[in-house]
């Protein structure tokens with residue numbers, strides 16, 4: 203479906219924006235924009251590697267039609283955008299996660315110290331209780347024993 207008289211539409215297409223020049227994927231040098239002087243593609247814009255020497259197959263053969271080039275650029279731009287978006291989300295998430303982790307650690311630290319405090323208090327309480335209960339307990343046990351005995355005796359007597 204390629205129309206032969208494409209020169210008009212092609213110049214209109216090329217005039218709409220300045221196409222950035224990317225590096226040749228093989229030579230890592232900026233490609234150049236050329237306008238075809240060939241009869242069959244006369245006036246059409248191509249992008250090619252500057253190392254490409256016409257009719258020399260030993261030189262870098264990288265060349266794209268404007269359509270291919272713009273399409274590839276748009277695709278690459280989309281991929282970059284996508285990557286940036288994902289990267290943004292990832293880094294944002296990472297920041298949020300690390301923030302959360304920090305908060306958690308702080309909380310855990312506070313919690314740990316609180317637990318330690320409570321634990322210390324508990325130990326002190328237990329020690330205090332133990333000191334008290336050595337006598338108290340025996341007294342209590344005695345009291346219970348006595349009351350049980352008394353109850354037992356009373357119930358027997360009734």
Ligand SMILES: [Zn+2]
Pocket residue numbers: 226227228229230251252253254262263264
């Ligand atoms: Zn090249």
